Amino acid sequence: MNKKLLGVIDATTYYDNLKDLTTHRSLAALPFAGRYRLIDFVLSSMVHSNIQSVAIFPKYHYRSLMDHLGSGKNWGLDRKRDGLFFFPSPNLDTPSAGIGSFTHFAANLDYLYKSTQEYAIIANCYTIFNMDFQPVLQRHLDMGCDITEVCQNGQSLDMYLIKTSLLIELIETRNQTGYTCMKDVVNSLAPYTICTYEYLGLAYKIDSIPAYYQTSLKILHPYILDKLFIQTQPIFTKVKDEPPTRYQKGAVIKNAMVANGSIINGTVENSIISRGVKIGKGTVIRNSIIMQKCQIGENCVIDSAILDKDVKVESGTVMNGTAKKPLVIRKGTVQGALMNS
Structure with a gap:
């Protein structure tokens, strides 16, 4: 059968x-x-x-x-x-x-x-x-x-x-x-x-x-x-050869899922971080989904947001959504502190 x-x-x-x-x-x-x-x-x-x-x-x-x-x-x-x-x-x-x-x-x-x-x-x-x-x-x-x-x-x-x-x-x-x-x-x-x-x-x-x-x-x-994600029935996906994520001194990770190839200097709480993401010092990410190769500068605050691939967030940027209406940033866009002021 x-x-x-x-x-x-x-x-x-x-x-x-x-x-x-x-x-x-x-x-x-x-x-x-x-x-x-x-x-x-x-x-x-x-x-x-x-x-x-x-x-x-x-x-x-x-x-x-x-x-x-x-x-x-x-x-x-x-x-x-x-x-x-x-x-x-x-x-x-x-x-x-x-x-x-x-x-x-x-x-x-x-x-x-x-x-x-x-x-x-x-x-x-x-x-x-x-x-x-x-x-x-x-x-x-x-x-x-x-x-x-x-x-x-x-x-x-x-x-x-x-x-x-x-x-x-x-x-x-x-x-x-x-x-x-x-x-x-x-x-x-x-x-x-x-x-x-x-x-x-x-x-x-x-x-x-x-x-x-x-x-x-x-x-x-x-x-x-x-x-x-059952051990005897794994979910298969495209394999990418990337180094383990690097957690720099001072990085804080709480209840998060972090893929390979990232560099994290800031704080990540209750969030999902995809491959190749860079997070700067002093940045706090909560309740968010950060997709592949996003670059987030220093001293940013991102809460309840979805960042699509290749998004660049300049230092000092504050981005807030809600659980019912998360903030969505489209692929490849640039978000800056002056743009959000």
């Missing part, structure tokens, strides 16, 4: 209220927890479920996503048979119908025709979780289901298990049935047996700035961290 599943990741989703973080990258490539991207969680879950063929369907700004995943080597998907596949949307101006767009799939039907896996798991790219899909398949078979929808607390997680042949049929007959995506089929009165699988683990949808911010800080809690 371990080789029956085909992995399909829909990476076309765009949320307007995340645009400050996704103007130059797809949602799937959004950094998370200092060294990961959102897609790492669903992709790692598929790999741990013995899925050996994964198709990714991106749409907007997917260059950074392709650069992150490469050949799939870090996930063990660089193989001669099956492996990792990219199928960008040929219709960039067409709005996404929902997870599992049949129009997008139709442009790449050859992949499904050639697949040897009898069943397919169709998943979104924006849920933080660590899941084994094999029990979903087992329940699907035991219950004689046509489609199984994965839920948590009765709410859909936008993940669906379906027989590959039925998926092909739905795609080919979409113009006659009017179904545009998997949700249409599940919510309709279609003559199919629709089942649900209640997922009991942790799962967080990243569909807004507050959701991204609050979920990021949640993983600083040891219980959440242990439930999400």
Whole structure:
């Protein structure tokens, strides 16, 4: 049974209220927890479920996503048979119908025709979780289901298990049935047996700035961290060879997650620091997310903020947001004390 599943990741989703973080990258490539991207969680879950063929369907700004995943080597998907596949949307101006767009799939039907896996798991790219899909398949078979929808607390997680042949049929007959995506089929009165699988683990949808911010800080809690980053089911990501972070004399770190390659002179509390970040003397960072290669000068105060990659903060700058409305600084911008006065 371990080789029956085909992995399909829909990476076309765009949320307007995340645009400050996704103007130059797809949602799937959004950094998370200092060294990961959102897609790492669903992709790692598929790999741990013995899925050996994964198709990714991106749409907007997917260059950074392709650069992150490469050949799939870090996930063990660089193989001669099956492996990792990219199928960008040929219709960039067409709005996404929902997870599992049949129009997008139709442009790449050859992949499904050639697949040897009898069943397919169709998943979104924006849920933080660590899941084994094999029990979903087992329940699907035991219950004689046509489609199984994965839920948590009765709410859909936008993940669906379906027989590959039925998926092909739905795609080919979409113009006659009017179904545009998997949700249409599940919510309709279609003559199919629709089942649900209640997922009991942790799962967080990243569909807004507050959701991204609050979920990021949640993983600083040891219980959440242990439930999400399971030792026997690690979350894989792109490997970068960087030196350990250097903590200079006088640096203070409290309840923080710090990636490699950084240089810290100031104070970091309840925050996430990504790779290659530089923090100057006298600077205090609280309740914040600092992404890769940000440079923060001396005697700054940053509270409840999200700094995207390559942001430069000049010395003496004060930046404050709130837990409900964190301050977001876009990629590559410069923030100075005079600008904020």
